[in-house]
Amino acid sequence: MIAAWTNGYGAADLLELREVPEPALGADELRIEVEASPVTAGDIRLRTANFPGMSVFIGRAMFGIFGPRRKVQGSIFAGTVVEVGAEVTGFAVGDAVFGESLWGAWAQRLVVSASGAVAHRPDGVDAATAAAAPYGGGTALHFLKEAASVQPGERVLVIGAGGGVGRYAVQVAKVLGAHVTAVDRERKRDMLLGLGADVVRDRESWDFRTAGACFDVIFDIADVTSFSESRVALTETGRYLSLSLGLRVLFDMLRTRRGGGQRAIFSVAMASRESIEVLATWLAAGHLAPVVADCLPLEDIAQAHVLVEDRVVGLVLVSPSRESMARSREVA
Ligand SMILES: NC(=O)c1ccc[n+]([C@@H]2O[C@H](COP(=O)([O-])OP(=O)(O)OC[C@H]3O[C@@H](n4cnc5c(N)ncnc54)[C@H](OP(=O)(O)O)[C@@H]3O)[C@@H](O)[C@H]2O)c1
Incomplete structure (x- = not known):
């Protein structure tokens, strides 16, 4: 072959x-x-x-x-x-x-x-739509649902929302019932609104740290900030999610893992039969668009x-x- x-x-x-x-x-x-x-x-x-x-x-x-x-x-x-x-x-x-x-x-x-x-x-789901889902969808499912336990009504900030993981993070956060603020380049605004983002911010002109302590979850997909920089924008029990393993996030994760306050989380999304089946259910319901x-x-x-x-x-x-x-x- x-x-x-x-x-x-x-x-x-x-x-x-x-x-x-x-x-x-x-x-x-x-x-x-x-x-x-x-x-x-x-x-x-x-x-x-x-x-x-x-x-x-x-x-x-x-x-x-x-x-x-x-x-x-x-x-x-x-x-x-x-x-x-x-x-x-x-x-x-x-x-x-x-x-x-x-x-x-x-x-x-x-x-x-x-x-x-x-x-x-699922019936009616073409190959391209299905093949598009596991990378971003599986990663967003793991971080938002399993690692951060996003609850309906929570406010999620997605930094790097226009990329491979971010486009699904916006959609998965909406499936979980969250209010989503998406940050990326201005030219991706319409796409992000189309994917369900409630608010879209231009990364060149908006600094999330000026928003006040309003986010329950900050998903730093673009790897452009840190837990310590994010704390000012996180609620008292807010979670900072990182996709990149570094000494800083490892240290922050260890020191915040207990106590019930703000937390830093690094993880690696590993696909499983269960995660692919969840994506299949969401694809069948029309919740995930590529x-x-x-x-x-x-x-x-x-x-x-x-x-x-x-x-x-x-x-x-x-x-x-x-x-x-x-x-x-x-x-x-
Ligand atoms: N830990 C895990 O399990 C796991 C799983 C999957 C992926 N990853 C890692 O996660 C990272 C992101 O993956 P991806 O596929 O989403 O990458 P991607 O497709 O390159 O997306 C990154 C997005 O962030 C945007 N961005 C860059 N700088 C920004 C800033 N300052 N503010 C806001 N947005 C900004 C990019 O915009 P432009 O492209 O227009 O600059 C792009 O839309 C990669 O390093 C990947 O290896 C880790």
Whole structure:
């Protein structure tokens, strides 16, 4: 089969299309024909080994010291089951599915555990919409619902709301019943209002620290502030959420974990069957809309990476087949 092969850590042109062997199928695994797979800011970090702060050690240990251990990357997929292992129950050939794996999605087919982070795609949800959800949706679900326990009526500030995680943070916070203030570039205002933000602020002209102690949650997706800087804008029990592991947030997290006051939280979102099923329910209910910038053929994977690095607004997808690419482009 054809796959995007990563020749080492570095520039986008290290990615090349190659003929690779089909992965073997285990008894509890599914073989999935990929229809759409996103290229995210997280993928760029992995390709360049640009792991922030202290996560450089964990990142290199997990993904490869001198180069990526897994040469076919891409972790999120939407597609169709084409083969099931002997012990698989709950999935059959022909099922439309989506989910997340650690690697292997930038290929014509990938193999995933049937008990892993994979779920049926709800009726009427196209591959592009489903493939867009796990990265930002899964991260927002983990941070806002599981880590910060956002409650209806709480006020959530999303910094970096126009990016891959932020667009879903706005939507997930709304599903949880929060009032959402979204911060990013002014040119993303209409998109953010369309995703459900109650208030949109221009990052160039607005300083959230002047808002008073009004936010129950500050989700610092852009990694531009800190717990200590945020405290003035947090309520007495407000939570500051960080996606980047650094000494400062680790220290703040340790010293605020007890006491019931303001808290700093760093975490890592790990996709699971349960999280993908929650996203499937929200997709079925029409709560999560994608913002797709473009869908390119898999052979243009390097160009897809460059688009993301050039800060295109919206998600960039790749698709191994011309037909599914054309369908995904209709969503863009
Ligand atoms: N811990 C975890 O589990 C986890 C999970 C997923 C992602 N991550 C990490 O989270 C980070 C964000 O991911 P992402 O996919 O959302 O990245 P992204 O798509 O690059 O989005 C970042 C957004 O922040 C905006 N921004 C930059 N500076 C800003 C500022 N000063 N104020 C307000 N907005 C600002 C960017 O705007 P412009 O592009 O227009 O400048 C962009 O819209 C990445 O480092 C990723 O690796 C961590």
